[in-house]
Amino acid sequence: xxxxxxxxxxxxxxxxxSLEPGEERTYRDHLIRCEECSREVARLERELGWLPMGSRPxxxxxxxxxxxxxxxxxxxxxxxxxxxxxxxxxxxLAAGGAALSARRxxxxxxxxxxxxxxxxxxxxxxxxxxxxxxxVLQTQISMNGHQGGMLIFQDAASHRWxxxxxxLPPAPAGSKYQFWFITETGMVRxxxxxxxxxxxxxxxxxxxxxxxxxxxAALTMEPAVSRSDEPTGPTLAHVVF
Amino acid sequence: MSPxxxxxxxxxxxxxxxxxxxxxxxxAGEASLRRRLVARDEQALVxxxxxxxxxxxxxxxxxxxxxxxxxxxxLEVFATAWERIGALGDQHDALLPWLLRIARNxxxxxxxxxxxxxxxxxxxxxxxxxxxxxxxxxxxxxAAQPGWHVHESVHAALEGLPPDQREVxxxxxxxxxxxxxxxxxxxxxxxxxxxxxxxxxxxxxxSLAGIxxxxx
Numbered sequence: 212x213x214x215x216x217x218x219x220x221x222x223x224x225x226x227x228x229s230l231e232p233g234e235e236r237t238y239r240d241h242l243i244r245c246e247e248c249s250r251e252v253a254r255l256e257r258e259l260g261w262l263p264m265g266s267r268p269x270x271x272x273x274x275x276x277x278x279x280x281x282x283x284x285x286x287x288x289x290x291x292x293x294x295x296x297x298x299x300x301x302x303x304l305a306a307g308g309a310a311l312s313a314r315r316x317x318x319x320x321x322x323x324x325x326x327x328x329x330x331x332x333x334x335x336x337x338x339x340x341x342x343x344x345x346x347v348l349q350t351q352i353s354m355n356g357h358q359g360g361m362l363i364f365q366d367a368a369s370h371r372w373x374x375x376x377x378x379l380p381p382a383p384a385g386s387k388y389q390f391w392f393i394t395e396t397g398m399v400r401x402x403x404x405x406x407x408x409x410x411x412x413x414x415x416x417x418x419x420x421x422x423x424x425x426x427x428a429a430l431t432m433e434p435a436v437s438r439s440d441e442p443t444g445p446t447l448a449h450v451v452f
Numbered sequence: 453m454s455p456x457x458x459x460x461x462x463x464x465x466x467x468x469x470x471x472x473x474x475x476x477x478x479x480a481g482e483a484s485l486r487r488r489l490v491a492r493d494e495q496a497l498v499x500x501x502x503x504x505x506x507x508x509x510x511x512x513x514x515x516x517x518x519x520x521x522x523x524x525x526x527l528e529v530f531a532t533a534w535e536r537i538g539a540l541g542d543q544h545d546a547l548l549p550w551l552l553r554i555a556r557n558x559x560x561x562x563x564x565x566x567x568x569x570x571x572x573x574x575x576x577x578x579x580x581x582x583x584x585x586x587x588x589x590x591x592x593x594x595a596a597q598p599g600w601h602v603h604e605s606v607h608a609a610l611e612g613l614p615p616d617q618r619e620v621x622x623x624x625x626x627x628x629x630x631x632x633x634x635x636x637x638x639x640x641x642x643x644x645x646x647x648x649x650x651x652x653x654x655x656x657x658x659s660l661a662g663i664x665x666x667x668x
Binding site for chain 1: 498501502506507522523527548560564602603606607621625631634641650652661663
């Protein structure tokens with residue numbers, strides 16, 4: 212199952228608004244980027260447009276129509292005020308900021324360049340771990356009906372791992388995905404995994420500095436506030452070399 | 453809301469203060485109404501409120517189990533519609549489905565806020581076990597209501613679903629429960645909830661395809 216399959220499978224749930232709040236946000240973000248899903252969701256909403264009329268009508272209380280009309284018409288038209296206010300604010304900013312803009316522009320460009328160079332170095336570093344990997348492990352993960360997985364690339368030369376977690380929904384509210392190294396002397400807490408359906412979480416991790424050799428890895432679901440040195444929640448994935 | 457109930461005979465009458473709600477209009481009437489709304493005709497707004505309020509109140513009251521809150525939502529719907537009617541433009545959405553969609557979304561937003569306050573489950577459970585009339589504060593002459601024939605068609609489409617699919621539609625679409633809440637309530641896996649909902653929607657999109665005109 213690809214990440215996109217999840218969106219296809221959950222179109223009905225999105226239209227019904229029966230996805231969990233986190234899933235609904237993820238789905239809404241996806242619609243901005245996916246023309247196909249956006250089109251199909253709009254079509255389904257249109258085709259089911261009459262469905263709410265499965266509810267019986269309720270007579271409004273006496274005077275409801277006139278009272279409602281009066282309240283709607285008495286409300287200030289938000290757009291009527293927003294446009295001039297926004298324009299005025301924009302002019303003020305433009306006037307006040309003109310003097311500063313030239314100097315700031317130079318600083319901003321430099322900061323942008325540094326940020327991009329850092330990002331490029333990180334990508335090259337990740338790629339180097341993938342290319343030099345002497346061992347690759349993979350395992351499937353089931354989570355609330357989603358089928359995802361975890362891939363581990365081990366680079367013994369640099370003593371690092373590249374870990375890819377894919378196809379998992381965001382952690383439920385109050386929880387987090389926690390990645391662990393399994394060593395001969397026990398579990399060693401590593402990083403929190405920020406999972407999302409639309410893209411894999413990719414992490415380059417140094418192996419633990421302890422003398423005990425690493426035997427494998429695990430992914431668990433932990434309380435968001437947990438700082439425990441041992442897993443307390445359910446294990447979602449567990450791989451041992 | 454009771455999509456599984458058979459249609460009942462008219463049980464009352466509209467208030468004499470709401471005469472326009474009984475005036476049937478043709479589809480051409482809706483097009484004309486929409487043009488007048490776009491032109492900011494305030495009388496058109498009053499007519500729209502009179503025509504659509506019973507359906508919007510029926511939906512929101514059944515979802516929220518609270519008449520006053522339902523009226524607040526309907527007020528928000530008309531305020532939104534009045535503000536955005538120009539943006540609706542030439543979309544072929546009929547006015548009422550558009551208003552119903554806004555109303556349903558607002559009602560679900562309120563239900564979700566209630567959940568955050570940990571009040572939702574108690575209310576939803578209570579409502580689920582109460583007869584539909586518990587929240588029907590006022591009777592309406594249903595058969596005389598513009599759009600009643602659409603209700604009958606939708607009702608028939610819902611009745612045509614297998615009971616297990618109809619129940620999932622009722623909980624998801626008309627009570628605003630999430631997949632996991634439905635799975636917990638029905639004691640079935642979440643994947644089954646999703647499958648039933650998807651199969652139900654596939655059937656409903658076919659059976660509702662013939663509905664074109666609510667003001668006929």
